[in-house]
Amino acid sequence: MLDKNGVASLEQVKSRFPEQTRLLKPKAIIECYEDIPCNPCSTSCPFHAIEIGDDINLQPRLNIDLCTGCGICVTSCPGLAIMTAELRENRAVFKIPYEFIPYPVVNSVWSGVNRDGKVICDAIIEKVSLTSKQDKTALVTVSVDHKYLYDFVTVRTKNE
Amino acid sequence: MRILKHPILDFPIKKTIHFKFNGIEYEGLEGDTIASALYANGIKKLSESIEHHRARGLYCAIGNCSSCYMIVDHVPNVKTCITPLSEGMLVESQIGKGALK
């Protein structure tokens, strides 16, 4: 329960996903479930795909047609609440924010973790990007089995 | 223990500073406060409470609470969390009330 342990329900998570047919290209999944005064996702999107408006307490609304899944919002969100998701055949491919060292290494296999902090699957690290604009928030592209589309949220090293 | 690598911050290597705590030699780094240098050496108990001699250490670490008083270079009631460490400093636990001689 979000209020008690920070874990969004499956219903809440699914409400942030578009129809699976739209995920043939990567799309932003914005898990901002609360009205808080914040709008960098909206002001950072170069395609104006995220709308908040004058009242910055309102939750962001994504225009799925304008979203290219570039991932700029992912590393702009101060709450690290955004990721992109894409379906490629039998894999779900995500771009997630990551702020720990050591950074994941490309082609290594890490553990895929769900919102409750439990290891649920293997995750293949496909790409790690860290540009100065991202300001120390790495953007990690990771693929898991597509059946974990609504469960996967982050990666953890297998040593832990 | 020192943090050597951090995902957001840089901790460059700094000059070593030598000081004594209760007669024993320790090392700190340039930029340390007395309390942070002691902490890095694993020392959390700094002094004792006046009446009941209970262990005392840091609480706020920014100079508000007065929990970290020690005797420094023979001067009592020094807030060690905001006092910079310097070479050759003599740091002692303050037992009882501090007395200016």
Add this chain to the structure above:
Amino acid sequence: MINKELIIVGGGPAGLAAAYSAAQTGCHVLVIDRNPQVGGQLIKQTHKFFGSEKQFAKTRGINIAKKLISDVQKSELVEILCDATVVGLYPDQVISVLQHEEYRKYHFNALIIATGAGEKMLAFENNDLPGIYGAGAVQTLMNLYGVLPGQNIVMVGSGNIGLIVSYQLIQAGVHVKALLEAAPKIGGYKVHASKLRRLGVEIMTQTTIRRAIGEDCVRQIETIKLDEAWQPILGTENIIDVDVVCIAVGLTPLYQLLAMSGAKLKYVPELGGMVPVIDSLHQTSINNIFVAGDVSGVEEASSAIVEGYLSGIAAAANVGHRQSDYQKCIEDYQQQLKALRSGPFGAKIRAGLQKIEVEADAR
């Protein structure tokens, strides 16, 4: 006696913002800070801030500090005095300052108190053991001095500070075993809680710390669950091995200089404790004494910055530096504050501010 047009006590985000906006009007400013460097609590905030662009959203606190400091350093009209503690504030517009064992007096035309807030403590058995620290203290150790605070930590308090510092502890390589919250719900932003939960941190609501166990420092804590009436439920005690306990149960304004000035104060729990009664320009009941930042009510840094800009131009106007766009700027800052406080998280602040307004109107 040294005369200054505008003196600002406290060089944190509110004080720096006030210095910048006042200097823009042509006012000479002296900022006095008791620390070796200005920047306030921002210098240890490694996370990206919320708010909007005007309040430096998506910028890390440490970089907001650098930006505010560089803005102020560019102005020839701003002087900064560090390692200097304001120890007295007198009715004839005089302050006394202690710096490096030297004691000096300054006379001001206008004064802005931006002394911020300090950490509250929680009452429980053995809460005085070394190893039990304010969450800010742990942040200071790891982010300012690069010292690892511990190996196995429990955080008490699920407001934004407790949630954010827990995340920063994990970034520093510390194992955060649990986060305790006495209330039935998490107090801070849920996005912070979500970040922690996916890192495996156990968040325990309706749970509090009953006692700490240890001789010269804390080794274990005993937690207990609370019922709907906040009463401990016997039989739910649990022991957790720890080497450090962080207490993040809120901040309270550092109002002591204001008490010396004779400014009207009021106890407002929603704002963190004793706060000055102020008007919409942040002037206290004493003419030419203004406040900005957490000392006027504990909020976020974004509000502190805007309050700084506002009180800076208001104080400068009081001493003869009123720009042509003064009214427009004041309205813009008031609108920004309103926007920051208009959501559900602003409800407590709004309730607290209403209590102050009632007092101010009654004057």
